[in-house]
Amino acid sequence: MKDKTVAWSTRELADLAGTTVNAVRHYHAIGLLDSPERCVNGYKQYRVQHLVRLLQVRRLVEIGVPLAQLRVDEKAGVVVMGELNDLEARVEAEIERLRRARSDIASIRHGRAPADTPRGFESLASNLSEIDRALVHVMTRLGGGGPVESLARMLAAEPPELREAFSSLGADASEGLRGHLASRMIAAGPNWRSAEWLRSTHPSGGTPSRDRAARRAMTEVLRELYNPAQLDVLDRVESGEAHELEEELSA
Amino acid sequence: MKDKTVAWSTRELADLAGTTVNAVRHYHAIGLLDSPERCVNGYKQYRVQHLVRLLQVRRLVEIGVPLAQLRVDEKAGVVVMGELNDLEARVEAEIERLRRARSDIASIRHGRAPADTPRGFESLASNLSEIDRALVHVMTRLGGGGPVESLARMLAAEPPELREAFSSLGADASEGLRGHLASRMIAAGPNWRSAEWLRSTHPSGGTPSRDRAARRAMTEVLRELYNPAQLDVLDRVESGEAHELEEELSA
DNA sequence: TTGCTCCTCACGTCACGTGAGGTGGC
DNA sequence: TTGCTCCTCACGTCACGTGAGGTGGC
Numbered sequence: 001m002k003d004k005t006v007a008w009s010t011r012e013l014a015d016l017a018g019t020t021v022n023a024v025r026h027y028h029a030i031g032l033l034d035s036p037e038r039c040v041n042g043y044k045q046y047r048v049q050h051l052v053r054l055l056q057v058r059r060l061v062e063i064g065v066p067l068a069q070l071r072v073d074e075k076a077g078v079v080v081m082g083e084l085n086d087l088e089a090r091v092e093a094e095i096e097r098l099r100r101a102r103s104d105i106a107s108i109r110h111g112r113a114p115a116d117t118p119r120g121f122e123s124l125a126s127n128l129s130e131i132d133r134a135l136v137h138v139m140t141r142l143g144g145g146g147p148v149e150s151l152a153r154m155l156a157a158e159p160p161e162l163r164e165a166f167s168s169l170g171a172d173a174s175e176g177l178r179g180h181l182a183s184r185m186i187a188a189g190p191n192w193r194s195a196e197w198l199r200s201t202h203p204s205g206g207t208p209s210r211d212r213a214a215r216r217a218m219t220e221v222l223r224e225l226y227n228p229a230q231l232d233v234l235d236r237v238e239s240g241e242a243h244e245l246e247e248e249l250s251a
Numbered sequence: 252m253k254d255k256t257v258a259w260s261t262r263e264l265a266d267l268a269g270t271t272v273n274a275v276r277h278y279h280a281i282g283l284l285d286s287p288e289r290c291v292n293g294y295k296q297y298r299v300q301h302l303v304r305l306l307q308v309r310r311l312v313e314i315g316v317p318l319a320q321l322r323v324d325e326k327a328g329v330v331v332m333g334e335l336n337d338l339e340a341r342v343e344a345e346i347e348r349l350r351r352a353r354s355d356i357a358s359i360r361h362g363r364a365p366a367d368t369p370r371g372f373e374s375l376a377s378n379l380s381e382i383d384r385a386l387v388h389v390m391t392r393l394g395g396g397g398p399v400e401s402l403a404r405m406l407a408a409e410p411p412e413l414r415e416a417f418s419s420l421g422a423d424a425s426e427g428l429r430g431h432l433a434s435r436m437i438a439a440g441p442n443w444r445s446a447e448w449l450r451s452t453h454p455s456g457g458t459p460s461r462d463r464a465a466r467r468a469m470t471e472v473l474r475e476l477y478n479p480a481q482l483d484v485l486d487r488v489e490s491g492e493a494h495e496l497e498e499e500l501s502a
Numbered sequence: 503t504t505g506c507t508c509c510t511c512a513c514g515t516c517a518c519g520t521g522a523g524g525t526g527g528c
Numbered sequence: 529t530t531g532c533t534c535c536t537c538a539c540g541t542c543a544c545g546t547g548a549g550g551t552g553g554c
Contacts, residue, residue: 006467006471008468009533009534010534010535011533011534012464015461015464016392016393016464016465016468017392018392020518020519021534022517022518022519022520023517023518023519025518025536026517026518026519030517041525041526041527041534041535042525042526042534042535042536043526043533043534043535044534044535047475048471048472048475048476049475051389051468051472052385052388052389052472055367055388055389055392056367056388057367059367059368059369059388060366060367061517062352062355063352063355063356063359063366064349064352064356065366066516066517067516067517067518068516077381078367080366084356084359084360084366085360087356088353088356088357088360091349091352091353091356092353094349095346095349095350095353098315098342098345098346098349099346101313101314101315101342102339102342102343102346104313104314105314105315105335105338105339105342106339108314108335109335109336109339115311115314115316115331115335116306116307116308116310116311116329116331117310118310130328134303137303137306137307137310138302138303138306141267141268141269141306142267210266213263213266213267214267216257217259217267217302220257220299221299221302221303224298224299224300225299260507260508261508261509262507262508271544271545272508273543273544273545273546274543274544274545276510276544277543277544277545281543292508292509292551292552292553293508293509293510293551293552294507294508294509294552295508295509312543317542317543318542318543318544319542
């Protein structure tokens with residue numbers, strides 16, 4: 001019979017294995033660690049077998065194996081019930097997700113943009129009104145996370161004084177003012193505040209019903225964010241652009 | 252007064268924002284999303300303001316901001332209560348952790364090693380007995396995650412037939428057999444089955460009491476894993492090596 | 503009447519962490 | 529007696545997911 005001169009308490013075992021007493025107790029609760037003998041006062045007396053088992057479990061946890069995939073076999077010890085293949089794929093996917101997050105955070109910090117700025121607009125966001133930012137949020141999302149660069153380019157190309165003029169246009173702006181602003185916006189290039197972008201970037205990004213819902217939502221959002229005069233200007237810009245396109249084609 | 256011709260149900264809102272109805276309800280529960288008006292039948296009627304708010308929250312969740320750090324201000328919208336600096340550091344640390352995990356998984360798969368093999372032993376583990384693997388587990392952990400290469404080198408240098416001879420040594424092996432095996436092991440190079448490694452790799456890796464506990468644990472583990480004959484051989488190897496060292500020094 | 507969508511609780515998940523309340527040896 | 533360590537429940541965490549049980553319009 002072996003001597004049993006040395007035994008470890010829960011804390012000692014946890015320290016030796018570089019983990020916590022709560023983790024040890026948790027592994028007992030889910031059956032990954034056998035109950036050790038008790039001292040007269042009820043204290044647990046862990047031995048080498050428990051330390052080895054605990055180290056095996058901890059190592060598997062370290063590489064990301066879910067505890068639910070572990071079984072204990074009397075002779076084989078701890079057995080993993082899943083494929084390392086799948087585990088590696090999950091870890092890989094998670095790394096990719098976090099890499100994107102880190103890159104986005106860095107861009108947001110670098111561009112001094114609001115924390116919720118969508119990807120691709122970090123350097124532009126600080127120049128936008130809250131309303132325009134809200135529209136960008138909606139557009140990028142309704143675009144299905146698709147090509148966001150064309151929208152960013154249009155935004156970057158918009159002259160600041162023109163953006164300011166549009167943003168501050170009163171709901172009761174005169175016919176002349178509206179017409180003038182519309183002409184300036186047509187001359188300045190393509191209009192980004194338009195559901196047109198949705199049609200171009202994802203002609204059929206999802207199911208037809210999803211597309212329809214997205215376009216209807218876009219129209220609703222424009223109607224909510226801008227006042228009647230601004231909406232009128234946007235209408236004129238859109239039909240004006242269409243008119244220009246026609247002229248170009250017939251030329 | 253604005254027309255209210257269009258409103259979205261919970262599912263429609265969730266679909267537009269690319270999330271789930273449960274997430275939307277959760278944001279209501281923790282006060283991140285205002286309750287919308289209800290239709291006569293009790294159905295929720297979400298509007299543009301809710302969509303914008305939801306998109307802001309989702310974007311912040313995407314980059315990893317904990318929901319507990321979000322507050323809603325009537326005019327400023329969603330406000331982040333933490334530093335992006337800290338967030339970036341946390342994400343960075345998590346990426347590093349997962350990278351190590353991925354790299355370890357790849358090594359384990361490549362070396363066809365058991366899933367719980369400690370880092371650095373992936374290519375050696377398949378040649379070890381369960382008992383030797385258990386010892387490696389304990390040693391790497393008690394070494395405090397320190398320089399594991401010297402141990403791996405000693406293991407790699409051990410001739411397979413010698414390892415086999417030691418592993419299969421019966422508890423009642425004769426004096427002659429034990430002496431012979433000890434000589435062969437001394438000749439083969441430094442002995443890895445020894446608490447000596449602990450002393451060399453971390454002369455003071457933690458507090459003195461932690462060091463003492465680690466060495467005592469190591470001794471206990473050896474006594475549990477190997478039989479009396481094997482332990483006797485290990486003793487002889489250790490004192491023999493000391494003897495050799497002495498001779499070397501006096502020469 | 504059947505299916506479909508919506509609603510509101512209440513409880514589950516995952517790997518532990520955090521007290522609460524009590525014991526035992528110095 | 530005070531401090532310290534150990535013990536066992538029971539409940540908390542985080543961001544939702546999952547039924548259960550009921551309603552309303554076609």
